[in-house]
Amino acid sequence: MKTLQLHINDIENDIYQIRRQLHKYPELSGEETNTSELVKEKLTEYGISYEHGFAGTGVLGVIKGGKPGKTVALRADMDALPIQETNDHDFSSEVEGKMHACGHDAHTAMLLGTGYALKKIEEQIEGTVLLVFQxxxxxxxxGGSGPMMEDGVFHEYKPDVIYGQHVWPGLPVGEMGIRDKEMMGASDRFTVKVTGRGGHASMPHEGNDAIIITNQMISSLQTIVSRNVNPLNSAVVTIGRIEGGDRYNVIPKEVSFEGTVRTYKPEVKEMIKKRFHTILNQTAEAFDAEVDIEYLDGYPATINTPAYAQQARKTAQRIFGENATPQVEPALAGEDFSRFLLDYPGAFIWLGTQIEQAAEQKPLHDPGFQLDEKALPMGSHFMAEVAIDTLKSLSSQGG
Structure with a gap:
């Protein structure tokens, strides 16, 4: 709709300012009080009714169209990361040790822009659009998506389709990454404590070296991917932190390590989890040591519904051009939107936000992460258009 683009143009500066304000004052998971208040303030300003208090700070905006129809939900996340920003902008984070290094400030700003534009044409909308601020x-x-649903965010308005989008520094502005199925991976995490027997470095036979045992465990864990996972499937087992020992001439009694497991297929995830425990327990037994394992099942894989991924692609190509949706590979990063997709059909989309100096682009979760703000009105426009297109498609299906 040409009208939607005009309304996005009207709200463009507001989108930028909202994003910069959120970036300047980031709030971590569960602390998004001021962010939530800003969202409610803007929804009120735009004349959009809302409910709040889901998962603590979550907000649900509701735009009821002037024509009967189905319901489409659009989701944006709001929290920042415990990272010290290294950028030097006039809107750089002013909160020590906290930064919007994953673009959730942009997601929130874009969805507010989307809501503004849709509210302006609400009489033309065939159904209801939900704005989910998670x-x-x-x-x-x-995460936050599960607790929001447990708190009844969709109790009154149940979405027939749900969409989410994420800024993506690997794609230039004007392009969107959309896959029919696997988009992002399942993300489990673990913490392991190995207990041996301490001693003097000169008398190793009197101790039971936890470092040696841990080394054997870590080496063996890498065989899960190389020897147990079908090479045509994808999986990663990463050890991200090891801690142990006090002094150069002391055999340590305890060593701990932690890391993550990333997969796409549920059966691969379960196989790795089983082998993980088997390897660690049997290695500890072989070395006459003890091992304590904390294995946390994280977000499931983000798997798009093919029909709505194709709808998103069709919408993106219509408004941004036929070359706007290049073929992309999935990523093994985890995403909480996956839990929405377990209950409702929909799609997760990557929005190209690569800066003009592409060689200087830092990845997501980096203290120097930046994005090209020119992409933000485009993201707002896309979300508004895909909501309208999907509602029309659902109405035409008569179901």
């Missing part, structure tokens, strides 16, 4: 996306394994 807290705690970064708080794996619990």
């Amino acid at each position: 807290p705690a996306e970064e708080s794996s394994p619990i």
Whole structure:
């Protein structure tokens, strides 16, 4: 709709300012009080009714169209990360140790822009559009989408389709990444404590070296992917942190390590989890040691519904051009939107936000992460258009 683009143009500066304000004052998972208040303030300003208090700080905006029809939900996450920003902008984070390094500030701003434009044409809308502002996306394994649903965010208005989008520094502005099925991976995490027997470095036979045992465990865990996972499937087992020992000449009694498991297929995830425990327990037994394992099942894989991924692609190509949706590979990063997709059909989309100096682009979760703000009105426009297109398609199906 040409009208939608005009309304996005009207709200463009507001989108930028909202994003910059949120970026300047980031709030971590579960702390999004001021962010939530800003969302409610803007929804009120735009004349959009809302409910709030879901998962603590979550907000649901409701736009009821002037014509009967189905319901489409659009989701944005709101939380920041415990990262110290290294960028030097006039809107750089002013909160020590906190930063919007994953673009959730942009997601929130874009969805507010989308809501503004849709509210302006609400009499033409065939059905209802829900604006889901979600807290705690970064708080794996619990997250915010599950608690929002448990709190009844969709109790009155149940979506027939749900969409989410994420800024993506690997794609230039004007392009969108859309896959028919696997989009992002399941993300489990683990913490392991190995207990041996301490001693003096000169008398290793009197101790039971937890470092040696841990080394054997970590090496063996890598065989899960190389020897147990079908090479045509995808999986990663990463050890991200090891801690142990006090002094160069002391054999440590305890060593701990932690890391993550990433997969797409549920059966691969379960096989890795089983082998993980078997390897660690049997290695500990072989070395006459003890092992304590904390294995947390995180977000499931983000798997798009083919029909709505195709609808999103069709919409993107219509408004941004036939070349706007290049073929992309899935990512094994985890995403809490996956839990919405377990209950409702829909699609998750990557919005190209690569900066003009592409060689200087930092990845998501980097303290120097930046995005090209020119993409933000485009993201708002896309979400508004895909909501309208999907509602029309659902109405035409007569179901």
